[in-house]
Amino acid sequence: MAAFVLHVRTPAGPPRNWTRAQVQSFARKCPSAVDTRRVTVRMNGTVHAEHDGPSLTPPLPRKRIRVAILGGGISGLMCATELVRQANEQNALDMDVEVFDTGVHNVGGRASSRAVTVKGASMVVDHAAQFFTVSHGNRRLQAYVDEWKRLGVLREWGEAAVVSLSNGKRSDASLHCAPPYYIGTRGIGAISSALSQKLNIRRPAWVSVMQRDEDAAGAWKLFRNRHKAKEGAAMGVYDAVVIAHNGKCADRLVGTAHIPHIQRFLRTLFTCSAREEKNSKMQMSSLWSVLVAFEQPVAADFEGAFIPDCPALAWVSNNSKKLLQPLHEDGDAGTGGVAECWTLLSTPAFATKFKVPQEAVPDETAAIVVKELLSAFERALARAPGSLTPCFVRAQLWGAAVPLNYLAEERCIWDGAVKVGVCGDWLGQQASMESAAMSGIELADTIMRDFSRAGGPREERGLRAKFVLPRANTALGGFPRAPIDTEEEVLPARRRV
Numbered sequence: 354m355a356a357f358v359l360h361v362r363t364p365a366g367p368p369r370n371w372t373r374a375q376v377q378s379f380a381r382k383c384p385s386a387v388d389t390r391r392v393t394v395r396m397n398g399t400v401h402a403e404h405d406g407p408s409l410t411p412p413l414p415r416k417r418i419r420v421a422i423l424g425g426g427i428s429g430l431m432c433a434t435e436l437v438r439q440a441n442e443q444n445a446l447d448m449d450v451e452v453f454d455t456g457v458h459n460v461g462g463r464a465s466s467r468a469v470t471v472k473g474a475s476m477v478v479d480h481a482a483q484f485f486t487v488s489h490g491n492r493r494l495q496a497y498v499d500e501w502k503r504l505g506v507l508r509e510w511g512e513a514a515v516v517s518l519s520n521g522k523r524s525d526a527s528l529h530c531a532p533p534y535y536i537g538t539r540g541i542g543a544i545s546s547a548l549s550q551k552l553n554i555r556r557p558a559w560v561s562v563m564q565r566d567e568d569a570a571g572a573w574k575l576f577r578n579r580h581k582a583k584e585g586a587a588m589g590v591y592d593a594v595v596i597a598h599n600g601k602c603a604d605r606l607v608g609t610a611h612i613p614h615i616q617r618f619l620r621t622l623f624t625c626s627a628r629e630e631k632n633s634k635m636q637m638s639s640l641w642s643v644l645v646a647f648e649q650p651v652a653a654d655f656e657g658a659f660i661p662d663c664p665a666l667a668w669v670s671n672n673s674k675k676l677l678q679p680l681h682e683d684g685d686a687g688t689g690g691v692a693e694c695w696t697l698l699s700t701p702a703f704a705t706k707f708k709v710p711q712e713a714v715p716d717e718t719a720a721i722v723v724k725e726l727l728s729a730f731e732r733a734l735a736r737a738p739g740s741l742t743p744c745f746v747r748a749q750l751w752g753a754a755v756p757l758n759y760l761a762e763e764r765c766i767w768d769g770a771v772k773v774g775v776c777g778d779w780l781g782q783q784a785s786m787e788s789a790a791m792s793g794i795e796l797a798d799t800i801m802r803d804f805s806r807a808g809g810p811r812e813e814r815g816l817r818a819k820f821v822l823p824r825a826n827t828a829l830g831g832f833p834r835a836p837i838d839t840e841e842e843v844l845p846a847r848r849r850v
């Protein structure tokens with residue numbers, strides 16, 4: 354066989370002669386830069402060497418595509434699940450998917466549950482997302498829900514269990530959000546836990562720097578922090594990165610990657626009500642979540658209630674009843690003497706009024722927040738002030754709680770040229786678990802299409818989309834929310850550029 358030598362002009366340094374083995378090794382590292390049939394080497398978009406001789410034999414082994422998903426909330430977990438499922442089903446791509454999440458106790462983000470011990474009794478509580486709904490006609494998510502139901506991960510929350518409550522008067526809750534309501538059998542976090550069991554999860558893991566890998570064109574290196582980046586101690590090298598979280602963290606992280614056309618979507622304005630902005634930015638509200646446990650039952654004949662017209666309190670739910678956690682099995686006060694543990698969720702306006710750094714909530718602020726929300730709960734039940742006396746309280750501020758505006762017409766962002774995508778609940782018209790899940794699923798579809806293409810233009814989604822405000826009848830930004838139209842109506846023409 355004739356000697357194979359390819360004369361390659363590299364961007365840095367003098368021209369070099371590459372042997373067949375060197376070309377093959379380079380092609381394995383960055384397959385999109387080498388056409389092995391004609392033997393063409395491209396760097397930074399420029400053809401640096403061409404050879405019209407015989408193609409390189411034997412054919413190159415199939416490359417494993419490494420995808421990092423930064424965020425183990427519902428959007429990130431659904432994106433990972435779909436990537437793994439589609440790669441297995443199509444058998445067209447070898448794909449390694451890793452999910453990084455900061456969660457110390459579990460994955461799930463805002464759709465996680467928490468275990469608390471109250472006076473020696475342990476119980477699960479839903480401290481953020483309470484239930485979720487699936488829009489009529491959303492067959493893809495419904496198929497997951499049916500499977501989770503079959504596996505006992507979730508169940509339908511009886512319609513009668515959820516009401517609307519105002520000054521002691523209860524009315525139909527479906528005015529606020531259309532049933533069926535789905536809840537996790539062991540808390541809403543059961544869904545994320547079920548998803549995570551089939552995935553490769555790295556937790557707790559905080560990714561705060563992403564940089565191009567200089568050794569492998571097109572790849573990304575992830576680092577825990579700037580210090581580790583300087584040392585070169587990467588958490589891994591990936592062909593594609595998905596940002597599945599939002600708020601200041603996401604903005605800072607993407608800032609280190611020098612991709613301003615994607616970073617612009619992650620700049621966040623914190624506010625309590627959506628407003629028209631000249632420079633369209635993501636707008637997010639905060640919410641307080643307060644846990645209160647009582648030694649005596651509250652004696653309410655509902656399990657969850659919307660509190661309309663209250664400036665402070667938006668929602669209450671009895672975790673003990675909802676999650677079937679009878680703490681009085683022996684008929685009396687039971688271990689620790691705790692009867693019920695409730696979650697009280699504030700309105701965005703209340704959270705803005707009492708906004709503090711969420712990592713260091715001052716005790717005085719927490720005490721005021723608990724007092725105010727408890728008083729609002731008493732008013733909603735038409736009880737005397739001071740009649741509810743909890744034996745346990747815990748206040749938590751969700752700083753980046755609910756998006757107030759959304760990206761028009763797009764469910765996800767993807768730039769195939771840099772192989773970076775974004776998914777999350779703000780890429781849909783409801784600030785909800787459903788939006789987050791669908792965003793992750795659609796991003797997975799897009800990534801699969803991109804990597805399945807042999808050549809031609811890369812996939813691109815959402816890069817030109819703009820933030821818009823919700824329509825007047827959608828109470829976006831203060832979950833629970835008003836019912837919205839079906840998927841088909843709200844997302845008319847999804848563009849694939």
Ligand SMILES: Cc1cc2nc3c(=O)[nH]c(=O)nc-3n(C[C@H](O)[C@H](O)[C@H](O)COP(=O)(O)OP(=O)(O)OC[C@H]3O[C@@H](n4cnc5c(N)ncnc54)[C@H](O)[C@@H]3O)c2cc1C
Nearest residue numbers: 424426427428462463481482483484560598777778785786
């Ligand atoms: C108090 C409250 C109540 C709600 N109630 C409901 C409800 O009843 N029904 C409903 O449908 N929706 C509800 N929502 C909204 C719903 O919870 C969210 O829309 C949905 O869970 C968002 O999912 P996500 O994947 O987009 O983001 P997230 O859940 O925020 O997930 C992002 C994940 O990324 C991780 N992360 C962040 N930074 C990094 C990093 N640098 N590296 C690695 N990981 C990182 C976070 O820890 C988190 O786990 C509620 C929200 C709040 C705050």
